[in-house]
Amino acid sequence: MTTSSAVKYRDDMGVLSDRYRADFPILDQRAPDGHPLIYLDHAATSQKPRQVLQALEQYYAADNANVHRGAHQLSARATESFEAARTVTAEFVRAASPREIVFTRNASEAINLVARSWGEANLREGDEVLLTLMEHHSNLVPWQLLAQRTGCVLRHVGITEAGELDLEDFRSKLTDRTRLVSLVHISNALGCCNPLDQVIPAAHAAGALVLVDACQSLAHKPIDVAGLDVDFLVGSSHKLCGPTGMGFLWAREALLEAMPPFLGGGEMIQDVFLDHSTWAVLPHKFEAGTPAIGEAVGMGAAIRYLQAIGLEAIQAWEAQLTRHLFGRLQAIEGVRVLGPTPEQQSDRGALATFLVDGVHANDIAALMDASGICIRSGHHCCQPLHRHYGVTASARASLSFISTFEEIDRFSEELTSTIGFLREHG
Numbered sequence: 001m002t003t004s005s006a007v008k009y010r011d012d013m014g015v016l017s018d019r020y021r022a023d024f025p026i027l028d029q030r031a032p033d034g035h036p037l038i039y040l041d042h043a044a045t046s047q048k049p050r051q052v053l054q055a056l057e058q059y060y061a062a063d064n065a066n067v068h069r070g071a072h073q074l075s076a077r078a079t080e081s082f083e084a085a086r087t088v089t090a091e092f093v094r095a096a097s098p099r100e101i102v103f104t105r106n107a108s109e110a111i112n113l114v115a116r117s118w119g120e121a122n123l124r125e126g127d128e129v130l131l132t133l134m135e136h137h138s139n140l141v142p143w144q145l146l147a148q149r150t151g152c153v154l155r156h157v158g159i160t161e162a163g164e165l166d167l168e169d170f171r172s173k174l175t176d177r178t179r180l181v182s183l184v185h186i187s188n189a190l191g192c193c194n195p196l197d198q199v200i201p202a203a204h205a206a207g208a209l210v211l212v213d214a215c216q217s218l219a220h221k222p223i224d225v226a227g228l229d230v231d232f233l234v235g236s237s238h239k240l241c242g243p244t245g246m247g248f249l250w251a252r253e254a255l256l257e258a259m260p261p262f263l264g265g266g267e268m269i270q271d272v273f274l275d276h277s278t279w280a281v282l283p284h285k286f287e288a289g290t291p292a293i294g295e296a297v298g299m300g301a302a303i304r305y306l307q308a309i310g311l312e313a314i315q316a317w318e319a320q321l322t323r324h325l326f327g328r329l330q331a332i333e334g335v336r337v338l339g340p341t342p343e344q345q346s347d348r349g350a351l352a353t354f355l356v357d358g359v360h361a362n363d364i365a366a367l368m369d370a371s372g373i374c375i376r377s378g379h380h381c382c383q384p385l386h387r388h389y390g391v392t393a394s395a396r397a398s399l400s401f402i403s404t405f406e407e408i409d410r411f412s413e414e415l416t417s418t419i420g421f422l423r424e425h426g
């Protein structure tokens with residue numbers, strides 16, 4: 001990108017960012033020391049715009065009832081709102097039908113669903129599941145439990161010097177025993193965007209299915225499950241401006257049809273006898289018990305909100321912010337940012353995970369918090385990745401389309417003085 005178009009983006013998108021910031025009431029507060037609150041932890045959970053809060057309030061104030069059962073008007077409206085959220089979610093990922101969207105409590109539950117249902121029905125001793133070293137614990141532990149139950153073998157693709165997926169290692173570990181490749185789209189720690197256009201065709205050619213953990217990509221770039229030709233995709237509402245307690249699994253209808261139920265109970269059955277039952281049609285077969293109705297409605301509102309802004313516009317603006325964040329961090333002595341730089345990978349995620357020579361990440365985060373700057377420190381649910389780098393913790397600043405250049409400047413100034421202080425007194 002030339003300098004002039006970069007400047008143009010900054011002007012155009014800067015206006016866009018300012019406009020949408022006002023939708024987030026939580027940002028309108030000050031830290032105890034009087035500084036404006038700066039939230040740079042969007043990758044841990046996103047903030048919620050007024051439109052989502054209003055959808056929740058509207059649902060509980062006007063429509064609340066249980067779904068799919070009552071003959072009365074409230075139940076009809078609740079069911080309509082709940083199923084409309086499913087349709088919105090299906091359109092968001094370009095699913096062929098809302099029947100392909102299974103609502104879950106979060107992305108972790110969606111992965112557990114695949115591991116328990118598809119995994120137990122299809123994997124035998126010696127079959128392989130190929131994961132990566134950069135996976136979130138949510139995409140490691142369910143497969144460990146599956147391996148204990150079935151005897152399947154877990155293998156892990158390494159990462160390169162630059163902090164990207166090692167495609168050579170991927171190709172060498174992909175064999176005719178590989179039944180599933182399960183990997184993150186954008187890493188919540190490295191921020192790298194994995195080359196699904198190379199991973200998925202290679203996996204299919206080897207006869208394996210592919211699960212994509214899209215938690216960190218859904219709110220930041222357009223996703224098209226058909227275009228990707230993926231088999232399973234999971235997401236989480238709270239990472240895309242929606243409520244907590246809500247997530248989803250997308251899978252092709254034929255695949256879901258062939259899978260046994262995950263949890264048993266109400267909603268997921270057609271007929272129940274004392275000794276056996278028959279299952280409800282998709283996607284209800286996988287949704288036991290009263291679902292998170294209000295949260296689903298809230299997630300639907302969040303998706304509509306993101307769509308109204310436009311995922312392409314969000315992606316372009318966040319790319320500008322990310323370059324600025326990297327520029328500022330790279331200028332601070334002793335700071336090492338993990339993962340590819342925006343120059344190495346232009347579609348990398350809008351976050352920066354970093355280590356500081358001789359200073360503990362938790363101390364940095366605690367001191368920054370005292371100045372009103374919220375960043376994450378710890379292992380970010382990626383302990384094996386941190387072990388690979390020989391550390392137990394790192395610090396992370398993560399952005400959203402409502403982040404600003406000014407916030408990044410204040411963050412980097414505060415970080416510089418915090419590091420100076422800790423070097424002197426730590």
Ligand SMILES: *Cc1c(COP(=O)(O)O)cnc(C)c1O
Binds near residue numbers: 043136247
């Ligand atoms: C947050 C996150 C998860 C877990 O999502 P939950 O909805 O909290 O279960 C999994 N993978 C990645 C990459 C994440 O960022």
